[in-house]
Structures are given as C-alpha cells and as structure tokens.
Amino acid sequence: MSLGPFTTHLIPFTKNGKLQFWNDITKEIIEADFSRPNIGATSGSSVWRNDQLIELAENEPDWDDKDGCPVIKIRTQAGNLILNFDPTVNESAASNISYVLKDWGFGSSLQNAVSYGDNSLVRFRYGGSLPASGSACLSFYVEMNDGSEPVLAQNNNSGDFSVVIGGAISVNINSLTLISGTKYRVVSSATGTFSNQNNSGVIKYTGQSSKGFVVSGFTLVSGVTTYQGDIPSNGAVLTRSANSFQFTDLVTQGVLGVNQGSFIIKLNNQIFKELGTTIDDFVYLSNSADSSKYIRLRGNSSSISIQVVGYGTTITQTVPVSTRKFAFVWNGKNVKLFATDTMVNESAQADDIDITQYGTQGPSIPVVPSLVEISAMAFSPIALTEAQTIVELNKL
Amino acid sequence: MIYTKVTLKGSKAAVLADIRSIQKDGEAAYPNYPEGYEVTGSSAFDRYVVTPPRQEVLNPATYNGAGEEVTPAVLGDFISKLVLPAGYDTSHFATKV
Numbered sequence: 001m002s003l004g005p006f007t008t009h010l011i012p013f014t015k016n017g018k019l020q021f022w023n024d025i026t027k028e029i030i031e032a033d034f035s036r037p038n039i040g041a042t043s044g045s046s047v048w049r050n051d052q053l054i055e056l057a058e059n060e061p062d063w064d065d066k067d068g069c070p071v072i073k074i075r076t077q078a079g080n081l082i083l084n085f086d087p088t089v090n091e092s093a094a095s096n097i098s099y100v101l102k103d104w105g106f107g108s109s110l111q112n113a114v115s116y117g118d119n120s121l122v123r124f125r126y127g128g129s130l131p132a133s134g135s136a137c138l139s140f141y142v143e144m145n146d147g148s149e150p151v152l153a154q155n156n157n158s159g160d161f162s163v164v165i166g167g168a169i170s171v172n173i174n175s176l177t178l179i180s181g182t183k184y185r186v187v188s189s190a191t192g193t194f195s196n197q198n199n200s201g202v203i204k205y206t207g208q209s210s211k212g213f214v215v216s217g218f219t220l221v222s223g224v225t226t227y228q229g230d231i232p233s234n235g236a237v238l239t240r241s242a243n244s245f246q247f248t249d250l251v252t253q254g255v256l257g258v259n260q261g262s263f264i265i266k267l268n269n270q271i272f273k274e275l276g277t278t279i280d281d282f283v284y285l286s287n288s289a290d291s292s293k294y295i296r297l298r299g300n301s302s303s304i305s306i307q308v309v310g311y312g313t314t315i316t317q318t319v320p321v322s323t324r325k326f327a328f329v330w331n332g333k334n335v336k337l338f339a340t341d342t343m344v345n346e347s348a349q350a351d352d353i354d355i356t357q358y359g360t361q362g363p364s365i366p367v368v369p370s371l372v373e374i375s376a377m378a379f380s381p382i383a384l385t386e387a388q389t390i391v392e393l394n395k396l
Numbered sequence: 397m398i399y400t401k402v403t404l405k406g407s408k409a410a411v412l413a414d415i416r417s418i419q420k421d422g423e424a425a426y427p428n429y430p431e432g433y434e435v436t437g438s439s440a441f442d443r444y445v446v447t448p449p450r451q452e453v454l455n456p457a458t459y460n461g462a463g464e465e466v467t468p469a470v471l472g473d474f475i476s477k478l479v480l481p482a483g484y485d486t487s488h489f490a491t492k493v
Contacts, residue, residue, distance in 0.1 A: 033440035037399045037479040039447060059398070059441075077434070079447065092456070093463035124463055129453070198457065198469070239447045241479065246440035279433050291421075291438055364434030364445070 006378035019061035044240035078366040079239035080231035081128040091127035113214035124203035141217040147182040157207035166194025189225040242362035257381040259352040268373035271299035312350025331383030406491035445479035
C-alpha cells in the first residue's frame with residue numbers, strides 16, 4: 001500500500017508488541033494506548049500465531065498479519081460460560097468419559113482432553129450455565145483416535161458424536177475446520193428454549209460409530225450464534241473485554257495539522273451484522289480538551305452513519321451498511337465526508353474543526369462478526385482535495 | 397493502577413442498582429442497564445466495563461451415572477464485575493465486595 005499524501009501509516013511492529021504508526025514527516029514512531037482490561041485472572045483474549053494459541057496480556061495490542069499486511073483486530077466483549085476451557089474435572093453432568101493429559105501442540109492453554117471411548121456405552125460431558133432461552137454458540141477442538149475426519153450428527157443414531165447445547169442435540173453445526181494434522185475445530189450453535197441450561201458439550205450414543213476421540217478447548221458464549229474466538233477460562237467463567245485503542249496529542253506530534261487534516265480507514269468486514277443496538281464511537285476523531293466535539297463512525301446491522309458534532313451544525317450522514325472505506329477531511333470550518341470512493345457530505349461549520357485525537361472501540365456485547373479488522377489507516381496533517389482523497393481511497 | 401476493578405455481589409436488583417449508579421462526567425453511564433453500549437472516557441484507559449450479573453453457584457448439582465440430576469444446584473447472589481477508570485470512587489456501591 002502506498003498512500004502518497006498520507007504521511008502516517010498503520011505499521012504494527014512485532015518486535016516490541018506495541019501498536020505503532022510511522023510518521024514520515026517527523027521520522028518518528030507514534031504509539032497508541034491499547035486497552036483491553038482483564039476482568040478475571042487473565043485477559044481471555046487469544047490469538048492464533050504460527051499454529052499456536054496464545055493468550056494476550058492485559059492491554060496487549062490485538063493485531064495480526066493477514067495476506068502479508070498488518071490488521072488491527074477490534075473484538076467485542078464476550079464471556080466463556082464453560083468453567084474450564086482445558087478441562088480436567090466434571091462441571092455438570094458427565095458419564096463414561098475420562099480426563100487425559102494431551103498436548104494438542106497448540107501451546108500451554110491446551111494440555112488436557114476429555115477422552116471418549118467406543119459406542120458400548122453412552123458417553124457425555126457437559127458444562128456451562130445458559131439463560132433459560134436465547135442463543136448460544138459452542139466451540140471446541142476434537143481429534144479422532146484413528147485420525148479420521150470427525151462426522152458430527154444432529155441425531156443419536158449416526159456419525160461419530162453429537163453436540164449438545166442447553167440440553168438438546170438439535171443444534172446447528174456452523175463449521176468443522178481442520179486446524180492442523182488431524183485436529184479440528186467444531187463450531188455449533190442453537191437458538192430457542194434450553195431444556196437444561198447446564199448441559200452443553202459433547203455426547204456419544206451407542207447408535208453412533210465405535211470410534212473413540214478426544215475433545216478440549218471449550219468456549220460457550222451466550223447471546224450469539226457464531227464463533228467469538230477462544231476464551232481460555234481456567235476454573236471460572238471468564239469474560240474478555242472489548243478491544244479499544246486511542247492515539248492522543250496528534251497535533252503536537254505533527255500527525256494532524258492545527259484545525260486541518262485528513263484521515264482514511266479501511267475495514268476488512270462489515271461493522272456489525274447482527275446487532276439491533278447502534279454502537280457509538282466505533283471510530284472517533286475528537287478534541288481531547290472538549291469531549292462534545294467529534295467526527296465519528298457509528299453503526300449497527302442495518303446502517304452506518306458518519307456524524308460531525310459540536311462545531312455548529314450537527315451532521316448525520318448515513319451510508320450503506322456494506323461500506324468498508326471511509327475518509328474525513330477537515331480544513332478550518334469546512335469538513336468533507338467520503339464513503340467508498342465518493343464524497344457524501346460537505347459542510348461549513350460555525351467553528352474550526354480542532355481534532356487532536358483518534359480512537360476505536362469494540363462493542364460491549366458479543367455480536368457478529370466477533371471482530372472487525374482494520375486493515376489500513378492513515379493520517380495527514382493537511383486537508384486533501386476531493387480528487388486527492390478519492391485517489392487515496394481507490395488505493396485501499 | 398491503570399484501572400479501578402470492582403466486584404459487585406448481592407441480589408439482582410441491588411447489583412443492577414449499583415451498575416445504574418455508575419457516573420461519568422456527573423451523569424449516569426448506564427441509566428437503563430442492560431440496555432446501552434460501553435461508555436468510554438477521554439483516554440483509552442477510561443473504561444466503564446460491566447459484565448452481566450450472573451448467579452453464583454454455591455453447590456453444583458449432582459448427577460447419577462446416567463447423567464440425570466440427583467440434587468439441583470444451590471444458587472447464591474448475583475455477581476457482576478466492573479472495570480472503571482483509575483481513581484474512580486467506588487465507596488458508594490452498596491454491593492461492593
């Protein structure tokens with residue numbers, strides 16, 4: 001990516017774990033304050049890197065390489081209702097299973113497994129504590145003893161085993177994904193009334209195959225039907241807080257000009273596909289001394305709006321929910337808003353646009369998608385022309 | 397400390413009342429909790445994180461070999477965990493642990 005007039009680009013650095021940008025004017029690195037407070041004993045936020053499942057430390061930036069380019073991950077708040085991600089003891093009903101040591105090869109968070117034998121007996125192990133009704137998503141890792149691809153059944157008389165959510169096996173199998181070798185991740189979900197709120201897990205019936213297998217890495221999230229990532233609980237319900245980050249003092253650092261500048265951002269996916277409530281401040285450019293002044297991006301499942309507030313005339317510009325690329329340009333009292341490759345609003349405000357800081361935050365409830373990836377961001381201390389901005393947007 | 401972390405424990409109504417009493421800039425941050433999105437302050441670390449109140453399990457249920465419940469779980473108070481900005485005054489929370 002080469003953004004000509006933009007002088008500060010997204011460059012997360014691996015060597016020190018910081019979320020940093022390169023400022024080409026001052027030839028200096030600027031750092032963001034990345035926030036993800038631990039709510040329990042650990043962060044509960046895990047990432048896959050080099051086939052290893054790694055749990056991030058409190059406030060450790062959540063980013064990764066994707067197709068050779070860095071992306072910042074903005075995750076939602078979500079809780080794992082299974083007490084032990086890597087189980088060694090019963091939590092709820094269990095029968096005819098055993099707990100074994102097993103190094104899954106995924107890192108320290110997966111060193112055990114629940115072992116299921118043949119189909120001579122009904123075998124199951126459950127956990128979690130769901131509300132009486134609603135939606136839930138259960139994910140876990142499985143490896144068949146014979147190395148075969150597991151066959152999941154939505155009944156009790158076929159396949160290798162069944163998934164139970166809230167006491168019933170009538171669940172959707174969202175995905176069966178090969179992780180490495182013969183190890184798979186299963187994602188399943190259910191919506192409705194849960195006949196037994198404490199019973200979510202895996203069951204093998206006598207009418208199913210004779211193949212044994214091991215499972216571990218359980219994550220059960222209430223209120224959503226899609227995978228929210230692995231949340232490595234260890235003896236208690238664990239909630240992962242939402243990701244948030246902020247750059248401050250951007251004018252002082254020369255990243256933005258005084259009362260003028262440009263900002264461009266590209267998201268890899270839709271902001272929120274299943275969300276009735278609008279999330280405010282998904283992206284916000286604001287004045288650090290006056291929280292009532294800002295340009296922000298907010299959205300829900302049906303619309304995205306760009307707002308300019310506090311400078312005289314409040315602007316609320318709605319753009320299609322499919323929009324992935326945005327740019328904001330301000331110069332004195334004038335502000336221009338761009339979506340995809342079109343200027344969608346231009347206004348003259350009563351006051352100068354005195355933006356000094358930038359931030360992004362994830363939703364406080366589990367939603368779909370479970371994270372929004374920011375694949376490109378750039379600041380300019382000058383206000384670009386409409387033609388320049390469109391050229392830059394087309395490069396993303 | 398970069399955050400103020402608090403655990404609330406009590407009846408559901410009492411815990412919800414404490415959550416709804418959280419103040420940001422002199423106004424209620426979550427006046428209609430559980431409705432509303434996470435409120436943040438002027439810095440990235442000014443967080444107002446709330447976890448949904450969940451009932452504590454005092455004694456887990458017991459099951460027979462067929463997986464049938466023999467004795468039900470004994471449930472206790474509702475618990476919610478909060479992450480608030482550093483220096484936030486938590487003295488007014490009635491259910492603070």
